[in-house]
Amino acid sequence: MxxxxxxxxxxxxxxxxxxxxxxxxxxxxxxxxxxxxxxxxxxxxxxxxxxxxxxxxxxxxxxxxxYTMFNKKPVGKLHVQVCNNISCCMLGARELTDHLCKTFNVKPEEISEDGKITISKVECLGSCDTAPMMQINDDYHENLTPGSAEKIIKGMLNGN
Amino acid sequence: MPKITLNGKSIEVADGITIIEAYKQLDEPIAHYCWHPGLTIAGVCRLCVVEIEGNPRLQIACNTVVQDGMVVNNNSEKVKTAVKWGLDFHLINHPLDCPICDQAGECELQNQYMEFGKYDPEMAEHKVKKRKVVDLGERIVLDTERCILCSRCVRFTNEVSKTNELGIFNRGDRSEVGTFEDKPLNNKYSVNTVDICPVGALTSKDFRFRQRVWYLKDKPSICTGCSTGCSVNVYYNEEGIFRLKPRFNKDVNGYWMCDEGRDIYKHINKENRMVRGRYKKDGAWCSTLPLETAKKAGEKLRTYSADQIAVLVTGQYTNEELDVFVNYAVNKLGTKNIFHWKNNPDGWNEFDGLLLRGDKNPNSKGLQKVLQKHTVGGEWKDLVNQIDKFKAVVVAGPENLQAYPDLKEKIGTLARLECVVWATADDNIAFEGLMDFTYLIPQKTSVEKSGHFTNYNGLEQKVDVVTTLLSDSLNLEETVELLVGESVDMSQREKEDMHVMKKNYFTTERGRL
Amino acid sequence: MSIVKKPGAISNWYLPGIISGMIFTLRKMIYNIFHKDKMPTLNYPEEKYEYSPRFKGQHVLTVKKDGSIRCTACMLCATNCPAQCIKIVAAESEDPSVEKYPINYEIDVLRCVYCGYCEEACPVDAIRMGPEWQKPGANGSNFTYDIQELAYRPQLKGGIESRLDEQERHDFGI
Amino acid sequence: MEIKLLTEHYDKKEFRFIEGYKKLGGYETLKKAFSLKPEEIINEVKASGLRGRGGAGFPTGVKWSFLPQNGEKRYLLCNADEGEPGTFKDRLMMERAPHQLIEGMIISAYAINSPKSYIYVRGEYNYPIKVLEKALQEAYDAGYLGKNILGSGFDHDMDIYRGAGAYICGEETGMISSLEGKKGQPKLKPPFPAIKGYLGQPTIVNNVETLAAVKYIIRDGAEAYRKYGTEKSAGTKLFSVSGNVNKPGTYEVPLGYPLMDLINNECGGMKNGAKLKAVIPGGSSAPILTAEEVQKTTMDYECLAQMGSMLGSGAVIVMDDSNCMVDMLKVTLHFYHHESCGQCTPCREGTGWIHKIVSSIVNGEGRLQDIDLLEKIAQQMMGRTICALSDAAAMPTLGFITKFKDEFEFFVREGRSKVKEVRAHA
Incomplete structure (x- = not known):
């Protein structure tokens, strides 16, 4: 309760x-x-x-x-939200999402088995000049490449 | 008073009404779902579009107030195309399972598509699947897939019943109507949401799958569930009565009625009725025609002197019946001992603020008026106080025994008397407790007779014969005439009883080859 | 129609006619004895005539893949029936995707005029009229066929499966 | 040429705090404003020709004058629910110059005589909210908010309301619903919010940039403001440029600035020297412009309207020729499908329908008639709903299809993109 x-x-x-x-x-x-x-x-x-x-x-x-910012399902400790809107998609946001999902072995919008990470695709987060970008919990991470995004998340997972 | 032109017809309307109300006033066809005269305007179905001269954009009629000199039409090609597409938008995610859906036949989506639709569906994608057959408590079943999200039901719970159970959750085409976590929708007016639902999203458990609506006829009547006296339509066919729906009456109930009132048809149907007259003789029940029972009761009753007879009467009969009944009791039987039996004297004046009242009789006011006219009348407790004085009692009993929860206890008291003559429409196990010289005389119910009911407010409302379920049963007027020894002409009786069997009742009548 | 009688004495004699008739019958009989396979008549009721599958005879209620009844109890057949011989009692199904099914479906075949309107009215291909055409009974009630008889009678070998599957339901928009 | 009016001190870190802000001339305009009558401010704003910077471009002064003169409590709402894909100027303005917004809001509130204002910030803007909260506290402490501000006798309270992720709350009545604690569904108009808005009271909703610009109009006067821009589109505007350019970012240029100059000068040209294919000039709901059209486009309300597009929120999305238009439309429509509030039927069902059709084209299951059907649906979605989200989904659909029909037809016929391989993403 x-x-x-x-x-x-x-x-x-x-x-x-x-x-x-x-x-x-x-x-x-x-x-x-x-x-x-x-x-x-x-x-x-x-x-x-x-x-x-x-x-x-x-x-x-x-x-x-x-409202989309309220999670109706349990999410991982790291809630990675990758912007999948037009500007970010033009610059490879979907490839980035696929890469992250594959690397961390989770399906989009689903919580990982160890409960540590959820990767979800979200709409425009208002940071199109620094595309592609993602939001981890409350913070923005911008100008990503699949490699740098992976590094950031791995760093945060190990830090936990 | 603004004067406006609708579809080329000019009409004068009241100030401040909307265009859609003007259309309704003129009885011109206009498509709409979300607008309901008893609720606030939502303006979401976008079907009531009209073209207003001087405005390049189509406007919705439900949210546009009339102005003097307005020229409006909804039969131009532009409007027709918009309505056609509007209906198509409604239908693209609406399952076409009309054969299963219980609303089929009275479905607004069907009717309006037939009238205004495009007849050329172009949707080739998969429909959005949502939850079906969601149980919402005792009375309601919800099908979220069929819902067109007109929000009428949500507005009803927010504005009329003020219970706020319903909501539309999620957004876009994932929106689903429902209660939080499928909690039951058990307010006292919940079935109104079924009535106002234009499609089969909300269906009543009670009526669901029992009849196709096109097998039903409807006639206006008055709800006898309480002293409010809501106007209703009774839906029936030759198999019986199936449901009651509220009928608009701005003086009494508006567009609504309570759930309790919807159940009153159950005691009217044959299964619960007293079909044959019964009397107890030497400890055993004998059954005869109602007429014969009344005659026998009259013979027995006339062996008592006037002082020995008490009369107990309930407010469940029409003004006309009560008038004759009390008149005969006073003048022919000669008794002044007439008592008014109330269902719950303590909660008699209760009122829930909307429609429901504690007085569960349709005509208490009318009865009181009649009693006053003859300067008679007492309460149940008066009868109990002087019960040893009486040898016989004539009871004009309640038609709806469910409304009298203390029935058994009261019967126990009356059983102390030597002779009980009880006019009743329903049968009940409690009657078994009565002794010899008990006469149970089957009565007609409110849908089988015509007359007037006076509601709590003193408003006299007429009821007409809706249908006849038991042609042999008597009304109170005939009963009292027989009791005092007059004769009643039964030859004019309508002979057709309702058929108990379903459609092919012929099979039972055919017999052996 | 009038009978034209040829005038003349010979036609008033019966014997030539009888003899020629006998010869004809005898010839056919001998022919049939040696060509039994070409004989046009049937030894009813041991042999029965098979009508084409398109014959509108006995009603069949189709079933789904799992063997349950296809009918959704929409009552369109009963509504459309000019003889009012169909009686359906609907009930709530346990399965929410089925929702409604008939607990009672009766056809009074003695009232039925075999018009085929029920088949036409059915939106879900639940009732068809099959090639079977006769079934005797000794009692009026033998001619009121219920679900057991209409869908699962032995001749149907477990019921006829309706083609309508989920994809088709989607195509129909159901 | 970039004109730094609003963005003058955005590079200076001290501009974010009250001391630095005051040092750079902050809150001086507020004092000036209090020396004027409210009507004078409204007239000044009217004279400046300032138009709403959030998307619709409605003249701000005119909007303010719609308020009923009946003494009802009025509200001022600042629309900082920046959701239009491609737009990020408001975030910059709140992060870099919170006091500029607050000052502009106090002036505006004084002009319309409103005792209470809210800044409705989208929920994802966690950092801007923190900056604003701090700035608000500073302003309260310094006496710029609260009772009897600067001895003028004017009381004003300001609060921040954090949204929770719904694009539709950027629509003014949607925002009002959200602020009232309901779903952010737009309300029926009429009554307009200036008559009956937040809690049934007269309410003015303005964009962050609009309110900030009010400060400069009062500081320099309407004439000085009109110096920038064109006759009908006065002033400067912040453009958020993103996509395939070398230097994406926010640039303040006067209205009427040529789009090609914006791309080539301010943004440093196309990334990797690729060929320009198309530009979406005003956020994803604005119809797309082809490369030829871009050449003759100037960034002002009139020119873009003439080109069949719109200035919108000033979000310029530049696409080079590696982008498949069918795919881009799918991404755009996914957004509108996802964000439709579900209130009006044409939008609720239509956005889903067109998204599904375009998706099936991308999946190689398209039919040729689908392209015509898309156009038909989009046309029927236009102007049929309470708010403009339905139009916002329909307009780009029509734009993409009419201008790049060959790509759509190619995709349907061949089952693959004319431009590059579009893979199905999980």
């Missing part, structure tokens, strides 16, 4: 009071839940949040399912 930390509960209370409507706090609170729930939002945590925020579960679930 998922529960937010005390700090998290305070955060939720603060966010509820921060905006003009309680509903506006759904996105920040979901971010918080995702952070405390190993990078994804589980159905139980939605029920929990619904009780905590006193908002219908359907509203929270609608928001959760609408």
């Amino acid at each position: 998922f529960k937010l930390s005390d700090e998290g509960i305070n955060f939720v209370k603060k966010e509820l009071a921060r905006y003009e409507t309680k509903r506006s706090a759904i996105i920040p609170c979901l971010y918080r839940v995702q952070k405390e729930n190993d990078g994804w939002v589980s159905p139980e945590s939605v029920s929990y949040l619904s009780e905590l925020m006193e908002l219908p579960e359907a509203w929270i679930n609608e928001v959760l399912n609408f």
